[in-house]
Amino acid sequence: MSAWGEHVSAALLGTRRRPVPPLDRTPRPDEAPPPNGTPPLAGASPPDGTLAPDEASPPDGTPASEGAPPLGRALELDGAPALDDAPAGPAEPTEPAARLLDQAAVLTARRRAGWRPVTAEPIAPAPAETAPVVPPTAAARLRRILSGEHARVLPEWLDAAARSGRRVPAHLLPDLLHRGRSDRALRRSIARAAGRRGVWLAMQNLDWAYLVVASGGEAAEDPEVWKTGARAQRVAHLMRLRATDPAAARTTLSSTWTREPAPERALFLATFERGLSLADEDFLEAGLDDRGLEVRRIAADLLARLPGSAYGARMADRARACLRPQIGPAATPQQILVDPPADHDEAMRRDGIPYHAAERVGNHAGWLREILARTPLSTWNDRFGAAPERIVRLPIVVDGSHEPDPGRTRDVHLGWARAAARQRDAAWARALLLGDVVLGEATTLADLLDVLPAAERDGAAAESARRIMGHADRLTVLERVPGPWAGALAAAVTTTLAAAAADPDGGRFPVDLARLAGERLAPATAPSLADLARRHPACRPLSELADVLRFRHDMLEELQ
């Protein structure tokens, strides 16, 4: 045991029970250097037992310091006589505890001063970056965002940085990667802006492994991943393949389809949403007879997006029995006669129409809605011989009545709207929006807006925002409209906010709308919102909105 170890054990038990161990154990020159924790006595103590400074030197033997004062000698660490006013001479303190402490002090100084370097393996360096880092002002703003200032603009910062061909500074990567761990929606933006250093860093921390996947690392492209990978890796592999080569993805899935458990089959089949075409029809049609309920549901929903399929034709047959035109004097349809299916059969169930409707509208109405939502919209253009704008305005009546039936009208319009969203039919979406027929259904309205071409969407969204009366519905719709909001949409939102601020009795200020506007309004609207906020100084949400717009405006300038 080293001298230090002996001192520690003596001190543990106490000098009442244990004798004080001897201080010196001069190492032989051929003795191997002990590991750290028990460093060598840094140079043998001279006979008088003092610690001279050049003895407290590191292992390379370089003198510790020139001209250091002879501390050891001055203090006579080992308990020279003067310590206890003992008589002169090489006597030690009489008390064992004091002697042990004095010796331990020498050993402590030796241990600390004699610490030796250890060995460790360097970490393999990161690959060189291909993109330059963002300018310092932008980096400083990212630091503010990451520390919580206007934290919601983070994805916009990342996307703007990536667009400008730049990357996040290395020292902010840990904070950023940590954010992506809990916020999945951020991951794609992080992957675009984190640079090669980000992926390198993520490979060393399991919590950040998502970035390696999100940035399509080489490991994820391994063709073996389909056979050997974990469930999430296999889904990711299939998704990538669907985006580039849907047929290859289908072949891959077919090769193992019968051996996959039902939950896997459902997950894998859901990836067919990407790159969906009539080439997938046979595979999906077979899926309608799958043992897994979820697989059958997904197959039916995907087929409903393929208007040219046999599935579409079967639905059209059912649908035509439900809606009939009533021709007027000018040989054009005057109104639509609606007749929901009387019965539910096995074929309907197979095609994804459940017996019990998901909505609480009664089974017949539920079947009607489902059939219409899965019927190719071209069916109606042919059947009524008119454009969608005209069709959606036709009164909908039940047989034997002359008055439009509000319940059935709603069922039909909702069915069409869902079909338009599924089939991504812009003409029908436009017609339904203009016809104002789904105003009470905020989610469906948002689905329709999503189908419109981007150039048209903002104007239509502005129109909807103006017509919707409830704040909650308006928010539901606007949340689905991506930014930046400019032109008519920006004007409509600003008007709504201004009206709410000017009318303090009009109920609660739409704080959520103000916050959403802060994220989505084009930064160019900053001055007009700042004006508005100045006119209503008491309205905090408005001044916060003006703040965040100015912040984003400056942010995007920096990332030009």
Place this chain on the structure above:
Amino acid sequence: MSADTDSVERVIEPEGTPAHHGDAGDDRATGSLTTAERRERRVAAGVEELDRWLCDQIDQGLAHADRAPSTMWEDVARRLVDAQASGLAVRVRELGAIPGRGGDRPERLLEEYALLRLLTTAYRRRDELPEPLRATVRSRVGFTVSQEEVLAGERIRDHWYVAGCRDVDQDRLVARRVWLRGRETGRSALVLTFAAPGRALDASLAVGDTIDAELAFYPGALPLRALVAARHPAPAQRPPRGTTVAGLLREHAAALARDPWQEPWPAVLAGVRPARDDAGRPHLVDGDGDAVPLRTTDVWRLLAVSGGRPFTVSGEWSPQGLLPLSAWQEEEGTVAL
């Protein structure tokens, strides 16, 4: 800054006793000889009591201290405060923070008790010590030196790299330790400031800056603590000059030879790379293959900044490992960790 430093004394000293801005010499000069004498006597009595307590601990054995609550040291520290030996009190109070049970508490305690015993012995024999060492011992015990005295003493002008900044709780105050390293002299300096919790700390020294300044060092065998006596032009951003692992260990050994109570020691390591030992623990390794352990659980920013390439790391070194405080590399400059 001066107000902050003085406030420490007022807080640490018990109420009812006049604040000591100066050493015994000052008091004698102003005629309050008995006050200075009384303090010396109180401190001496406190030192004796501590010495007896230390010997008692070793006599009984440290095994019982392995499960002791931190209040044990708190009580001793309080008595030292009463004896106006605030420096000793701070050291003793910190012992309560050494993790117990299963850790290496007995070993750490023996080290610290031994160094305290070295201090009590040195204080008893203060009249025999050379003047610089006497100043070190007095300041470690708790006597303070006035700023005027410091400013009148040794001054060194250099381009000082602000290598790191760390705030630590100390005695119901927050102490800010700013570590500086002279570009030309290679000397290290520590600028200490204090503030009450929640109050703003001195921010005149920004990590990463290199300032052209004259530092006035507190007297002692190892002049380390300093005041900024004069600052010349505006700070500049310049690459720091550091040392190797062997160089750091050499400096540290030399420092301990002058002042064995000094811990931690400032490190500026240039050309080091992040590394891991066999157990996967984080280290820094220099170009010669010499490695030191890192004393931190969050190495990610350090790793990110280096990208596995050589860079410069500053921090507080002690044989338990290097606590990194800042890192410098070409592209992003100095980054606080």
